[in-house]
Amino acid sequence: xxxxxxxNLKKSYGEIVAVDDISFSxxxxxxxxxxxxxxxxxxxxxxxxxxxxxxxxGQIIIDGIDAIKNIKKVQxxxxxxxxxxxLYDEMNGFDNxxxxxxxxxxxxxEREKRAMELLEQFNLTKAGKRPFKTYSKGMKRxxxxxxxxxxxxxxxxxxxPTTGIDIESARQIRELILDLKKQGKTIFIxxxxxxxxxxxxxxxxxxVNGKIVKIGTVTELMESVEREHKIRLQLDRSIKDIKEELExxxxxxxxxxxxxNSCLVISKERIALSPILQLLDSKGISVYxxxxxxxxxxxxxxxxxxxxxxxxxxxKEKVGK
Amino acid sequence: xxxLIAFWNILRKDIENYYLKPPNxxxxxxxxxxxxxxxxxxxxxxxxxxxxxSGLMAMSVLFGTTSMLAVTITFxxxxxxxxxxxxxxxxxxxxxxxKILGAILFGILNAFVxxxxxxxxxxxSGINWGITLAAVILIAITSALLGLLxxxxxxxxxxxxTFSNFFRFPMLFLCGLFIPIDKxxxxxxxxxxxxxxxxxxxxxxxxxxxxxxxxxxxxISVMLVFTTLLFYLCLRNIKTKWIL
Numbered sequence: 001x002x003x004x005x006x007x008n009l010k011k012s013y014g015e016i017v018a019v020d021d022i023s024f025s026x027x028x029x030x031x032x033x034x035x036x037x038x039x040x041x042x043x044x045x046x047x048x049x050x051x052x053x054x055x056x057x058g059q060i061i062i063d064g065i066d067a068i069k070n071i072k073k074v075q076x077x078x079x080x081x082x083x084x085x086x087l088y089d090e091m092n093g094f095d096n097x098x099x100x101x102x103x104x105x106x107x108x109x110e111r112e113k114r115a116m117e118l119l120e121q122f123n124l125t126k127a128g129k130r131p132f133k134t135y136s137k138g139m140k141r142x143x144x145x146x147x148x149x150x151x152x153x154x155x156x157x158x159x160x161p162t163t164g165i166d167i168e169s170a171r172q173i174r175e176l177i178l179d180l181k182k183q184g185k186t187i188f189i190x191x192x193x194x195x196x197x198x199x200x201x202x203x204x205x206x207x208v209n210g211k212i213v214k215i216g217t218v219t220e221l222m223e224s225v226e227r228e229h230k231i232r233l234q235l236d237r238s239i240k241d242i243k244e245e246l247e248x249x250x251x252x253x254x255x256x257x258x259x260x261n262s263c264l265v266i267s268k269e270r271i272a273l274s275p276i277l278q279l280l281d282s283k284g285i286s287v288y289x290x291x292x293x294x295x296x297x298x299x300x301x302x303x304x305x306x307x308x309x310x311x312x313x314x315x316k317e318k319v320g321k
Numbered sequence: 322x323x324x325l326i327a328f329w330n331i332l333r334k335d336i337e338n339y340y341l342k343p344p345n346x347x348x349x350x351x352x353x354x355x356x357x358x359x360x361x362x363x364x365x366x367x368x369x370x371x372x373x374x375s376g377l378m379a380m381s382v383l384f385g386t387t388s389m390l391a392v393t394i395t396f397x398x399x400x401x402x403x404x405x406x407x408x409x410x411x412x413x414x415x416x417x418x419x420k421i422l423g424a425i426l427f428g429i430l431n432a433f434v435x436x437x438x439x440x441x442x443x444x445x446s447g448i449n450w451g452i453t454l455a456a457v458i459l460i461a462i463t464s465a466l467l468g469l470l471x472x473x474x475x476x477x478x479x480x481x482x483t484f485s486n487f488f489r490f491p492m493l494f495l496c497g498l499f500i501p502i503d504k505x506x507x508x509x510x511x512x513x514x515x516x517x518x519x520x521x522x523x524x525x526x527x528x529x530x531x532x533x534x535x536x537x538x539x540x541i542s543v544m545l546v547f548t549t550l551l552f553y554l555c556l557r558n559i560k561t562k563w564i565l
Contacts, residue, residue, distance in 0.1 A: 086401040090338055102326050102327055103406070104410060
């Protein structure tokens with residue numbers, strides 16, 4: 001049993017099924033990622049886990065507590081960073097943090113101490129006296145994360161923590177998330193950034209149309225799909241005219257020509273280079289570079305979900321704008 | 322203790338951020354004052370300040386409590402900062418009371434603005450202040466709960482403003498604030514008796530001028546029933562409309 005156990009969770013809005021019978025478990029101290037496009041059911045799942053939405057059916061157990069029956073007990077041990085920076089515009093950073101701490105019943109002395117510490121940790125000490133509305137997107141995001149952990153929760157829910165912010169702020173936030181993991185926090189993160197999930201998550205679930213289609217560590221996910229070996233050759237000219245001959249002469253390989261002076265040799269088995277090089281040499285074609293192309297999590301995601309990574313990237317750009 | 326800390330800080334935040342801001346003062350104080358002047362000028366001395374006082378006090382409470390509550394809650398819902406309160410480890414009842422208490426306190430303070438002005442012109446020593454205060458508190462509570470009920474139904478700030486005025490302005494005429502209930506057309510009288518402000522104003526009339534339709538105990542009992550009903554209606558609506 002993990003620190004979070006979700007079983008057969010379902011959420012419907014009338015005829016629309018937002019989350020469709022999903023089950024997963026999160027181990028203590030791990031970063032668990034939900035990766036999927038917009039509308040996949042990521043936020044709906046998080047909302048049910050934190051008490052902002054009621055499941056149609058299923059079970060959520062957080063730290064041994066039934067989160068559907070005793071959500072207020074669960075809310076005491078969890079921290080939440082929503083997908084929008086929802087702090088109070090008119091209040092300054094310090095007061096926002098103190099207010100959020102007060103909601104958990106933390107005494108005035110303790111919450112002021114925690115707020116100062118967090119402002120320092122998040123490099124916001126100077127900005128702490130400024131109203132929240134004057135912050136940049138990155139600063140707002142950081143303060144929202146600080147507000148989510150001010151009461152020192154056991155488990156942290158982060159909904160799209162780096163969406164719509166600049167690269168540097170996103171990098172800082174990823175570092176902060178990894179720091180929180182080092183402090184022993186369990187983190188549930190939703191994202192539609194494949195690289196982000198690959199970089200920081202211990203385990204990832206691919207969610208599409210409300211269903212979890214694959215779940216595992218990055219290595220497990222990579223190994224779960226039939227792996228193809230790919231070698232990219234950089235040539236001095238195009239090989240369009242001998243493509244067929246090349247395929248006939250190399251066992252169980254197919255050749256693709258993505259660019260004029262290069263080709264991809266693809267096979268389900270390991271590819272021996274010498275016969276290819278010999279053949280190309282006999283045709284008077286020079287090979288400048290041969291490079292193995294390793295599959296990425298993006299390839300796995302595309303293969304498993306059938307969703308082109310470019311679709312996720314477009315969503316990313318849209319949100320960023 | 323933990324609940325108390327959360328409760329007090331929600332209340333303090335609302336008072337500092339909303340109730341002590343200029344828009345609230347303009348709606349809560351200037352509007353009732355303008356109305357007072359209009360009534361006095363129009364009556365050309367036919368109506369005494371004492372007769373106007375209960376209506377003005379009731380109106381000041383009504384506008385004081387509802388001028389910000391529905392709008393700020395809708396605004397907090399839109400910006401999703403209200404979600405912070407919903408996911409805090411405090412009960413929905415505590416949250417509702419903390420949210421309406423700021424409005425109630427502001428409404429009570431507003432009620433005594435016309436009293437202060439009236440004190441310069443008439444002798445107020447004959448007023449039963451205990452009953453008056455009870456009436457003011459009950460009007461403030463029911464008005465704040467009505468404001469909250471509107472906030473739960475509205476998705477946009479402009480909707481909250483429209484809905485607020487939709488119930489506030491008719492209540493000025495239907496609840497005996499300036500037009501006695503017995504002078505209303507027969508068709509409107511049943512509506513009057515379905516509105517909590519009618520009973521609150523009646524208590525004030527009794528305490529200030531000695532003329533009331535019902536006795537104070539009956540009026541207070543009806544107001545308490547309205548308070549309980551509205552409170553549970555608000556709780557139910559929050560649970561069903563905000564926690565989907």
